[in-house]
Amino acid sequence: MNLKDFLKVMKDMGFNEVIVDNNSPLNEKIKLLNQINQEIQNCTKCDLHKNRKQAVLGEGNPNSPIMFIGEAPGEEEDKQGRPFVGRAGQLLTKAIETAGYKRSDVYIANINKCRPPNNRTPTIEEQEACFPYLKRQIEIINPSVLCLLGATAYRGIFKRETKITKERGSILDYEGKKVYITYHPAFVLRNPREEPTFFEDIKKALELAFK
Ligand code: SF4
Structure with missing residues (x-):
């Protein structure tokens, strides 16, 4: 990872000064996440690569006890290379806050790491093609709580369909992690x-993770 990217991650985490230890667990996590980022920028495992400006890995504190998982980048995310920066974000x-x-x-x-055309829902094949990247992210970050935003995130993790209005508020288990289910914020904007x-x-969900 180059120094600029590293310092940006640290600044996002609220650090104004850093002492770099190349072997620290945090730096190791950042290195592994950066490796996935390089892979997804070149990935052609599904057709979503055809229309993307750039793939969007994710962002935030690699040591966070909570990971929010949505569906896929939209127009603004595709442009900026950052997740959840449009109105829903x-x-x-x-x-x-x-x-x-x-x-x-x-x-x-x-x-999914690439924007589907016209923001359509990624197909199950597209979700499955991309899932190994997310699985690796979850393993690297190792949060105690996953907060799933909407039905696609639910299907992506649990491999079964659901009505999110029925499941929201539930706390489930995924490989020993607590999983909190809620709406996608785009749904909330419409409702x-x-x-x-x-x-x-x-x-x-935050209290569950930070308690
Ligand atoms: S959505 Fe995922 S699997 Fe499909 S091209 Fe992008 S990075 Fe690859």
Whole structure:
């Protein structure tokens, strides 16, 4: 990883000064995540590579006890190379901050790393082609809580379909990690009456992780 990328990650985490130890566990995590990033930028395992400007790995604190998982990059994410930076992402950030945490306290990623055309839902084949990258991210970051945002994130992790309105608020298990289920913030933007429930869910998921 180059120094600029490393310092950006550290700044996102709230550090103004760093002493670099190449063998530290944190630096090892950053190196492994950067390796995945290099792979996805060149990945052609599914057709979503054809229309992407860039693949979007995820961002945040590699030592975070919580990982938020959404669906796939949208237009703004594809442009900026960062997850959840469009309107839905701003709502997620607001929910995290309203709960008393910072976006840099958490790690945010998606099931698919490349933007589907017209923001359609990634097909099951596309989700499965990309899943090994997310699995590696989860193994590297090793959070105690996964917060799944919407039905695609749920299907991507559990390999079964669900109605998210039925499952939201549930706490399930995935390989020994607690999994909190809630809406995708894009759904909340379309259904503003659900915003208080969504904010409460995000708070509960964060408390589960940081308690
Ligand atoms: S979405 Fe995932 S599997 Fe498909 S091309 Fe992008 S990185 Fe590869």
